[in-house]
Amino acid sequence: MxxxxxxxxxxxxxxxxxxxxxxxxxxxxxxxxxxxxxxxxxxxxxxxxxxxxxxxxxxxxxxxxxxxxxxxxxxxxxxxxxxxxxxxxxxxxxxxxxxxxxxxxxxxxxxxxxxxxxxxxxxxxxxxxxxxxxxxxxxxxxxxxxxxxxxxxxxxxxxxxxxxxxxxxxxxxxxxxxxxxxxxRETQHKQGEHIDYAGMGILSFAVLLLLYGLDVGADWGWTSVPLLLLFFVSAVLFFLFPKVEKRVVEPLLLPQMMQNKQFRITLGLNMFNVSAAFVGLLYFPQYMQKVLGWSTFESALGLAPLTLLLAVGSVVSGTLYNDFGPKRLLFWGYLIATVGAASIVVLPASFGYFQILPGMAMIGLGATLTVGPSGTAAVCAVKPERAGLVGGLSFMTHLVYGAISVACATAIMYVVSFSSLRDKLAAANISLTDADQRAINGGTLNTESAHAVLAKLNSNQVETLKSAIASAFDSGMNMAFIFSTISVSVGILLALMLDESKLHKIEE
Missing domain, CATH: 1.20.1250.20 (MFS general substrate transporter like domains)
Structure with a gap:
């Protein structure tokens, strides 16, 4: 150059x-x-x-x-x-x-x-x-x-x-x-391009309502009428999305592409590989800060096994794809990530940082073997003229499902940690209102609300409370990774269903 x-x-x-x-x-x-x-x-x-x-x-x-x-x-x-x-x-x-x-x-x-x-x-x-x-x-x-x-x-x-x-x-x-x-400056542009505003709007509102419902579920009550109505409207919008896509000029999801089985499989492979990585990126730093007591900078260094592997993966995945093919890479990548997510649940909290280190490394390696190859496989499943559209669509699917995974995992984590905290406080004969327990649930004790709760307790109770909060956070995080383990394991099945011989050979 x-x-x-x-x-x-x-x-x-x-x-x-x-x-x-x-x-x-x-x-x-x-x-x-x-x-x-x-x-x-x-x-x-x-x-x-x-x-x-x-x-x-x-x-x-x-x-x-x-x-x-x-x-x-x-x-x-x-x-x-x-x-x-x-x-x-x-x-x-x-x-x-x-x-x-x-x-x-x-x-x-x-x-x-x-x-x-x-x-x-x-x-x-x-x-x-x-x-x-x-x-x-x-x-x-x-x-x-x-x-x-x-x-x-x-x-x-x-x-x-x-x-x-x-x-x-x-x-x-x-x-x-x-x-x-x-x-x-560019002087020539494409003519006759259309943007699917209707499809993007419906899908965005459907996902937003779902995420909001998962956010407020613990406060509103999971069986409350307003929450169920919120989920119902979200489900209706998800149902309407493919109907609208059939009517617009250039939809996000072309109907002929969705009839392509290999494309549907590769789109799924782009989704499920982000669950453990996104949940890990959110919870690993919090675990290091709230449970292990590390500083933010120390937890950033502690996260390096995951971030470095994710970075290296973008460089080497192309070579691996050509050498081994997508099916083998995706199968082993999903299997390694599944084992990594499960290891966080299995390893005891007494291991400290080493409770999450093997999982971080395996989730990072699994992402290395799946993120790039799944996007490449999706592009290979359609005609070359659709490559740009599918490349953007696969990355969009990747991010949207990542956001949904974080919301689902956080809703699970919050409910489980709150239940664990309540049980541990009852066992220690520490009486706090539900509002007080919600103020300290999740592991942070530096907010104004948490300081007000601590002011009601003596020094021995405060130490017991800190131990209970750390243990409750670990329980909640473990349950969040059970969700991630199940989610990522779906990719193993999809990888087994992928037919490499039909990539680049699909007639739309």
């Missing part, structure tokens, strides 16, 4: 790095955000979920808009949205405001990411350099995934979790400047 192309690729890598740090780095902030806004895990999980959902639902539209109006223009618009949202995260006065800003960040990232890939594939590199350029851009993202937790750990160690979003602001400004200065 010439010097100009190298500079442009470096600029795209910086953009990818900024997106990468935002996803994993924000996860490390959850305990600090709980303390800052006096919230519990069922509320702070939205810091992850809302970003993943809006990123996923915007990404396909962002790619189409780039085709229609120019990738450079949509990239700059997306970076502007992301920059503004990062400032809003930095100054957020409440958790609801922060969640709204994170949703806006997801929209910005959903515009930037597909245009970054498209620009790298079509405008920066010659055909013989395309694979190298795409690999370098992905390396920028995965490097951001590794450094994101460390940046947030440093921010918290300086006494303010908001400093993390300064990194978002800095990288957004750098990316915007390089896009304006280095990326040439």
């Amino acid at each position: 010439d010097r100009s192309s190298i500079v442009k690729v470096a600029a795209l890598m910086v953009t990818g790095f900024g997106i990468g740090i935002d996803f994993t780095g924000a996860l490390m902030l959850v305990p600090a955000i709980e303390n800052s806004f006096d919230a519990d895990i069922t509320s702070t999980q939205w810091v992850l979920n809302i970003y993943a959902l809006f990123f996923a639902m915007t990404m396909v539209a962002g790619g189409r808009l780039g085709d229609m109006y120019g990738h450079r223009k949509i990239m700059i618009i997306g970076l502007t949205i992301f920059l503004f949202a990062s400032v809003m995260c930095f100054v957020a006065p409440s958790l609801d405001f922060l969640v709204g800003a994170r949703a806006l960040q997801g929209i910005g990232a959903g515009c930037v990411w597909p245009c970054t890939l498209a620009f790298g594939a079509t405008k920066v590199s010659r055909p013989e350099h395309r694979a190298l350029v795409m690999g370098l851009i992905l390396a920028g993202v995965t490097t951001g995934n590794v450094f994101g937790p460390m940046i947030s750990g440093l921010a918290v160690s300086f006494g303010e979790w908001r400093y993390f979003f300064l990194a978002n602001i800095v990288f957004s400004c750098i990316s915007m400047a390089t896009a304006l200065l280095l990326m040439q």
Whole structure:
């Protein structure tokens, strides 16, 4: 590549790095955000979920808009949205405001990411350099995934979790400047492109209602009429989604693709591989901070076995795919991830960090063997002209199911840990109201509500309470990983059902 192309690729890598740090780095902030806004895990999980959902639902539209109006223009618009949202995260006065800003960040990232890939594939590199350029851009993202937790750990160690979003602001400004200065304007655009706003809207509302129901279920009561109505409306919207897709000009899910059995299998393989990884990324740092008493930066280093394997996986998965084929990779990857998720449940809490270390390593290795190959297999299951659509769709499915997995796991974790905490307090003859127990459930004792509860107890009771909370958190986390184990194990069956001989040979 010439010097100009190298500079442009470096600029795209910086953009990818900024997106990468935002996803994993924000996860490390959850305990600090709980303390800052006096919230519990069922509320702070939205810091992850809302970003993943809006990123996923915007990404396909962002790619189409780039085709229609120019990738450079949509990239700059997306970076502007992301920059503004990062400032809003930095100054957020409440958790609801922060969640709204994170949703806006997801929209910005959903515009930037597909245009970054498209620009790298079509405008920066010659055909013989395309694979190298795409690999370098992905390396920028995965490097951001590794450094994101460390940046947030440093921010918290300086006494303010908001400093993390300064990194978002800095990288957004750098990316915007390089896009304006280095990326040439496009003069020709695709004509006749359509965006499935109806399908995206219905699917987004269906998922949002489901996630919200899982969030408030413990407070409203799992059999309460309002909650059941919420789930009913969500189910109706999920039912209507394929009906609407049959009527729009260019749906997210083309009916002829959904009649393709191998495509349906590969789409499922893109879903279930994220359950253990997403749940682990949320709960491993909390376990290290709330149960083991580690600092945020120490827990960021403790998370490295997972993040490093996820980063390495994006680099080597392409070579492994060609050498071993998708069926073998996906089967062993899902099997290893399933064993890893199960090991967290089986190993005793007395092992401390080593209760989760083997699981982290196996979940990371399993993701290495499944995330890239499942996306490649999905693209291979359809005609070449559908490759771009399916690539975006598979990643959208990946993120949406990841958000649903986190919400389901958190609902399970909260109920189980609350029940365990109540039983342990009763056994220790410590009497607290349900409201007091809810204030301390989840492991954080630095909120105003938790301080008010601790003030009612003597020193011996406080020590007993801390032990009970740590044990309850571990019980809840274990049950969340039982859910993840079951979810990931579905991928083993799907991998066995995959027919490699029919990939690239399907007639739509």
